Amino acid sequence: MDRFKGTHSYILSDAMREIVNAAIVLQRPLLLKGEPGTGKTELAQVIAEDLNLRLIRWNIKSTSKATDGLYVYDTVQRLNDSRFHDKDVSDIRQYIKLGKLGEALRSEEQVVLLIDEIDKADLEFPNDLLFELDQMSFDVVETGDHFKAKHRPIVVITSNSEKELPDAFLRRCLFHYIDFPDPSMMERIAKVHFPNLRHNLLSQIVARFYFIRQRHELKKRPSTSELLDWIQALLAGGITEDELKKRLPFIGVLLKTEDDVAKVAVH
Amino acid sequence: MGLFVTFFHALRHRGVPVTFNEWLLLQNALSENLVDSSLTRFYYLARAILIKTEAHFDKYDQAFLECFGHIESDEDLIRTIEERLLRIPPLELTEEEKRMVEQLSLEEVRARFLDQLKNQDDELHVGGNKAIGIRGRSTHGAWGYNPAGIRIGQHESRMRSAIQIAEQRSFQNYRDDVTLDTRSIKTVLSYIRQVVREGPKDSLDIDGTIDATCRNAGELEFIWDRAKRKRIKLILLMDAGGTMNPHSELVSRLFSAAKDIVKDLQFYYFHNCVYQELYTDIWQMKAVPTRKVLDQMNRNYKVILVGDAYMAPSELLSPNGAIDYWYRNDRPGIEWLIDIRKRFRKVIWLNPEPEQWWASVPSTRMIQKVFPMYELTMAGMRSGARALIKQ
Numbered sequence: 001m002d003r004f005k006g007t008h009s010y011i012l013s014d015a016m017r018e019i020v021n022a023a024i025v026l027q028r029p030l031l032l033k034g035e036p037g038t039g040k041t042e043l044a045q046v047i048a049e050d051l052n053l054r055l056i057r058w059n060i061k062s063t064s065k066a067t068d069g070l071y072v073y074d075t076v077q078r079l080n081d082s083r084f085h086d087k088d089v090s091d092i093r094q095y096i097k098l099g100k101l102g103e104a105l106r107s108e109e110q111v112v113l114l115i116d117e118i119d120k121a122d123l124e125f126p127n128d129l130l131f132e133l134d135q136m137s138f139d140v141v142e143t144g145d146h147f148k149a150k151h152r153p154i155v156v157i158t159s160n161s162e163k164e165l166p167d168a169f170l171r172r173c174l175f176h177y178i179d180f181p182d183p184s185m186m187e188r189i190a191k192v193h194f195p196n197l198r199h200n201l202l203s204q205i206v207a208r209f210y211f212i213r214q215r216h217e218l219k220k221r222p223s224t225s226e227l228l229d230w231i232q233a234l235l236a237g238g239i240t241e242d243e244l245k246k247r248l249p250f251i252g253v254l255l256k257t258e259d260d261v262a263k264v265a266v267h
Numbered sequence: 268m269g270l271f272v273t274f275f276h277a278l279r280h281r282g283v284p285v286t287f288n289e290w291l292l293l294q295n296a297l298s299e300n301l302v303d304s305s306l307t308r309f310y311y312l313a314r315a316i317l318i319k320t321e322a323h324f325d326k327y328d329q330a331f332l333e334c335f336g337h338i339e340s341d342e343d344l345i346r347t348i349e350e351r352l353l354r355i356p357p358l359e360l361t362e363e364e365k366r367m368v369e370q371l372s373l374e375e376v377r378a379r380f381l382d383q384l385k386n387q388d389d390e391l392h393v394g395g396n397k398a399i400g401i402r403g404r405s406t407h408g409a410w411g412y413n414p415a416g417i418r419i420g421q422h423e424s425r426m427r428s429a430i431q432i433a434e435q436r437s438f439q440n441y442r443d444d445v446t447l448d449t450r451s452i453k454t455v456l457s458y459i460r461q462v463v464r465e466g467p468k469d470s471l472d473i474d475g476t477i478d479a480t481c482r483n484a485g486e487l488e489f490i491w492d493r494a495k496r497k498r499i500k501l502i503l504l505m506d507a508g509g510t511m512n513p514h515s516e517l518v519s520r521l522f523s524a525a526k527d528i529v530k531d532l533q534f535y536y537f538h539n540c541v542y543q544e545l546y547t548d549i550w551q552m553k554a555v556p557t558r559k560v561l562d563q564m565n566r567n568y569k570v571i572l573v574g575d576a577y578m579a580p581s582e583l584l585s586p587n588g589a590i591d592y593w594y595r596n597d598r599p600g601i602e603w604l605i606d607i608r609k610r611f612r613k614v615i616w617l618n619p620e621p622e623q624w625w626a627s628v629p630s631t632r633m634i635q636k637v638f639p640m641y642e643l644t645m646a647g648m649r650s651g652a653r654a655l656i657k658q
Contacts, residue, residue: 015311022301022312026292033321063495075473079480083487162457164649170319171288177321219527 010039010046011189016176020047023174029115029133029155031170034178036160037223044114044156053154054107057114058100064121066128069101070138092142101129102147105136110151119159126169134172181224183210193228197235204241205231212254212264222254229253270334274313277330283323292316306335322645332434452524455648459569459655460499470494500531500567502560502611506574507549508539508590514619517643518573521617533568535560539578539590540600541607557603561610569655570607570614572638576631577620583630604637615651619643 004020006012020043023030032040048055058069074095082089098106104113118126132138133155137148157173159165181189183206190202209227212218222230233250243249248264255261271293278285293316296302302309310331318327468491475490482488503525505518525532535545535555544554581588583600608614616638618625625631625640634640641651 014307018301018308018311019315022296022315025299025301026296026316028292031319075477076471079477079487083485161454164458167284167319171286173319174315175319176315177324219523 004047004050007046007050009192010042011181011185011192012046013185016043016178019174019176024154026174027152029157029173031157031159031165031173031175032178033159033161033175035180035221035223037225038178038180039224040158040178041114041116044112044116044158047154047156048112051112051154054109054111055114056100056104056107056111056153057116059116060118060121060125062120062122064125066125066132069099069129070105070132071099071102071140072097073142093145096140096143101132102138104153105132105138105149106147107153108150111153113153113155115155115157117160118157119162119165123163123166127166130169130172183207186210186224186227189224190228190231194231194235197231201241201244202231204244205234208244208248209254212248215264218255218260218263219257220255220260226254274330274334277333278317278327281326281330283318283326283330285317289317328434336434451645452521452648453528455645455652456499456501456525456528458649458652459501468493498531499529500565500569501525501529501533502564502568502570503532503534504541504545504570504572504574504607505534505536506539506572507536507546507551508574508578510539510575510577511619514575514643517619521573521643533560533564537574539574540582541572541603542589542594542596542600543598543603557606561606564611566610566612568611570611571651571655572607572614572616573643574616574618575620576616576618576625576634576640577628578630580629580633583633601633601637604634608637613655613657614638615654616640617643617648617651622647 004017004024006017020030032043034040044057045055047053073092074097078089078092078095081087087094101113101115104111115129135148136152137146139146183203186206186209187202190206191197194202206227209222209230213221230250230253233253234244237249239249251261251264255264275285275290293313296312296316302312314324314327318324470492472490472492475492476488479488479490480486503522505522507515511518522534525534535547536549536551537545538551541557543557545557545560547553547555578590579588582590583604585599586597587595588599589596616634618631618640619642620628620631622642625635631640639651639654641647641654
């Protein structure tokens with residue numbers, strides 16, 4: 001198995017690289033937490049890209065059920081078909097539709113499976129996945145079929161800690177908390193996106209950004225993606241370092257509520 | 268090995284719930300050579316395996332320092348040596364000199380290297396024959412000349428040493444026994460959201476549909492249901508009394524977090540204790556009768572009282588005991604509190620004062636008998652939230 005090294009478009013901390021590799025070798029799901037905009041979801045994409053594997057992305061919603069991730073038995077379609085004699089309804093298999101997890105487990109090649117924002121689902125959701133993630137196999141009750149993954153998928157799970165995850169589930173994962181990047185890391189990230197940006201201007205922008213971010217009482221603190229948008233706006237507006245020292249142009253790109261804008265404007 | 272066991276116990280001792288299974292997984296990782304004898308890698312890897320929430324990272328750092336803090340990391344040493352080596356241009360040797368140094372074997376070199384590492388002092392070594400340094404003919408170092416030499420630090424190391432990282436204890440703010448910011452309060456509050464069915468009937472009830480279709484002799488009959496949504500109905504009663512001033516920032520954070528995520532939020536203020544009137548503003552100018560609030564609200568509202576529960580016993584127990592001299596209450600405060608307790612199914616009291624002080628305050632002890640009381644910290648709020656959703 002190739003080791004995961006990271007790609008040029010995603011700035012990766014050494015700690016994270018080690019942990020990703022450990023998760024692959026130990027065959028455990030990797031659980032990522034961290035503020036929004038710290039690149040949790042992107043990491044799965046980068047792993048897939050770097051190891052040249054297909055990425056299967058399962059976006060969790062508050063209504064998601066673990067069993068739907070494996071497969072859905074389309075009873076309504078079958079009922080409908082039997083009513084109108086469209087198809088041979090005795091073949092149940094044609095009404096079994098694989099979900100994202102089922103797809104990952106049935107894949108011929110190894111894949112990267114991203115279970116995005118697992119905390120959005122019901123409290124019991126992670127526990128319902130325990131067996132399948134451990135054994136990497138599942139049964140289709142309606143047909144009696146048994147599927148086992150030929151290659152264990154690399155599983156990346158993200159959480160915004162909206163809910164606490166059950167202990168039994170946590171015990172099986174490797175856990176990493178992605179810290180918000182420090183200013184020097186942030187400059188490196190910004191450089192990847194704006195390679196031609198002058199260094200002085202960049203550090204000035206980043207300094208202003210952290211000045212705003214550190215204000216504790218903000219309702220929504222701006223994250224990396226907002227900074228990148230802000231840089232875009234500043235460049236388009238032709239703002240110079242001097243202007244940036246005096247005022248904060250295009251502040252609406254960084255702060256999304258009127259309250260927050262007012263709080264920063266006072267200072 | 269013994270050291271690792273000590274580490275395991277140091278973690279458990281600090282209340283980190285490490286289990287034997289995780290411990291085995293770490294041993295597994297060590298035997299897979301994932302750590303590669305690097306203390307820094309060990310720091311991150313063991314953390315990823317043993318610790319499952321950022322709230323415990325700080326305890327991990329402390330345990331790590333306790334167990335491994337005295338270990339001098341090779342990485343530090345290598346970096347120091349490397350930095351010094353980098354400064355000086357390469358050495359030119361004559362053919363004869365080269366022949367002389369080639370006579371040493373690799374085995375000898377290794378033995379000497381270890382020996383020297385032990386004796387290495389902090390001086391900068393230039394041009395010597397023995398110590399680790401630069402431009403030398405010694406067998407260890409860089410930019411020198413010895414074919415059997417050991418080269419140190421040829422790869423770039425951007426990792427900080429594990430001890431330095433642990434020492435920084437940068438995760439102190441994520442501990443769950445210190446006070447909270449708005450975001451973490453939201454996290455806890457969202458925990459008490461409950462699933463209810465509401466809105467238009469737009470989701471297909473499959474079981475119902477099958478059932479109805481069968482009853483209909485196979486003629487399709489769709490049954491629709493209201494979709495499930497998450498909701499909290501919350502009443503927040505906040506103490507705005509004088510002794511609460513030191514905590515006002517915290518309470519306002521709690522309030523703004525609640526306002527953000529609770530659609531159905533009712534909030535009132537009181538002064539030290541609840542009497543026949545509650546206030547809709549923090550300055551306590553606009554009053555509403557407490558009785559009216561109690562009667563109008565559905566019993567299923569979750570109720571959180573926030574206050575330091577710190578007052579003279581008479582404020583709680585006597586008619587006309589209110590701290591405000593002009594305020595007349597014919598029922599003692601405690602009776603109002605009991606009314607609140609009885610009216611709603613789930614009520615908790617959050618206290619910003621540290622828990623160890625509660626037992627020494629008579630009024631706090633009395634209120635604790637009425638409501639389950641929790642500390643206004645992450646951990647306290649979490650237990651409180653759990654109590655609120657328990658059936």
